[in-house]
Each structure stands twice: as C-alpha cells, then as structure tokens.
Amino acid sequence: xxxxxxxxxxxxxxxxxxxxxxxxxxxxxxxxxxxxxxxxxxxxxxxxxxxxxxxxxxxxxxxxxxxxxxxxxxxxxxxxxxxxxxxxxxxxxxxxxxxxxxxxxxxxxxxxxxxxxxxxxxxxxxxxxxxxxxxxxxxxxxxxxxxxxxxxxxxxxxxxxxxxxxxxxxxxxxxxxxxxx
Numbered sequence: 001x002x003x004x005x006x007x008x009x010x011x012x013x014x015x016x017x018x019x020x021x022x023x024x025x026x027x028x029x030x031x032x033x034x035x036x037x038x039x040x041x042x043x044x045x046x047x048x049x050x051x052x053x054x055x056x057x058x059x060x061x062x063x064x065x066x067x068x069x070x071x072x073x074x075x076x077x078x079x080x081x082x083x084x085x086x087x088x089x090x091x092x093x094x095x096x097x098x099x100x101x102x103x104x105x106x107x108x109x110x111x112x113x114x115x116x117x118x119x120x121x122x123x124x125x126x127x128x129x130x131x132x133x134x135x136x137x138x139x140x141x142x143x144x145x146x147x148x149x150x151x152x153x154x155x156x157x158x159x160x161x162x163x164x165x166x167x168x169x170x171x172x173x174x175x176x177x178x179x180x181x
Contacts, residue, residue: 015045129158
C-alpha cells in the first residue's frame with residue numbers, strides 16, 4: 001500500500017532530496033564545522049516545514065538561492081549568538097566563583113540577551129543609538145542630543161518610539177522579531 005502525500009509535502013520531500021546534500025556542503029564550507037552545518041541544514045528545512053517558501057520554486061536555481069539566503073541568515077544568527085555567549089563567559093570569568101550563576105540561569109541570561117539584541121536590532125539606527133545611550137550609558141537627553149547632533153526634542157521622540165515598541169512587545173501586541181516600522 002503506497003501513501004499519497006499532499007502536494008506541499010511532495011514538494012518539500014523533493015526539495016529535501018534534491019538540495020539537502022548541497023546545502024549541507026555549502027554550510028560546511030562556510031562554517032568549517034560539520035556539526036554546526038548539520039544543525040543549520042536541519043533548521044533550514046524545519047523552517048520550510050513550518051513556513052513553506054512563497055509560491056514554491058520555478059527552478060532548482062531559485063530553490064538554492066532561497067536556501068542559501070535562509071542559511072546565510074542562520075549563520076549570522078549563530079555567529080551573533082556565539083558573540084553574546086563569549087561576552088557573557090568573559091563577564092562570568094571576572095566574577096568570583098561564589099557568584100557564578102547556575103548553567104540554567106546562564107542559559108536564560110543568554111536567551112534574554114539574544115532577545116534584547118534582536119529587539120534593538122529591529123529599531124532604526126537613530127532610535128537604537130538614543131535608547132542605548134540613555135539606558136546603557138546613562139546619558140541625559142541633552143548629552144544624547146549633543147552626541148548625536150540633533151535637537152533635544154528629536155532625542156525625546158527617539159526615546160518615546162523605543163519605549164512604545166518595548167511596551168507593545170510587553171503587552172503582546174507585537175513580537176520582538178517584527179520588522180522595523
């Protein structure tokens with residue numbers, strides 16, 4: 001007895017069969033690590049299962065271009081996460097052993113830092129700069145205005161926009177992964 005798959009599953013099955021090896025090789029060359037390449041190849045096809053490509057692919061070249069773009073984004077995410085993890089580990093190394101959090105807590109901190117970084121990355125550059133200068137560096141709105149070469153009113157608008165976006169995320173009205181507006 002043969003099982004008949006819906007067209008979407010047939011397309012994904014063919015896409016996987018035709019391009020999995022190529023994508024794995026491309027990622028292995030890009031990352032220099034077979035385990036990371038296998039993980040990201042898996043993630044790329046999992047994303048296609050969860051959210052199929054728009055209108056399928058007219059050619060194998062179009063499929064590979066789409067997969068390569070998706071895989072490049074996954075590589076960027078991996079490298080960004082490793083940078084955050086490295087910075088966190090350096091921060092921990094500077095602390096007395098008695099104050100080092102549990103591995104579970106460390107994982108939560110890294111996830112939170114990644115979410116904050118993703119959220120900040122979605123803000124327009126001027127809004128992000130003003131927000132970071134105010135919240136991380138503790139600068140006053142006057143100091144930020146002077147540093148950025150804009151009016152005090154403009155800095156207030158940037159900060160208000162950042163805080164509004166944060167409030168919308170907190171209220172569940174938008175996600176931290178929403179695109180810039």
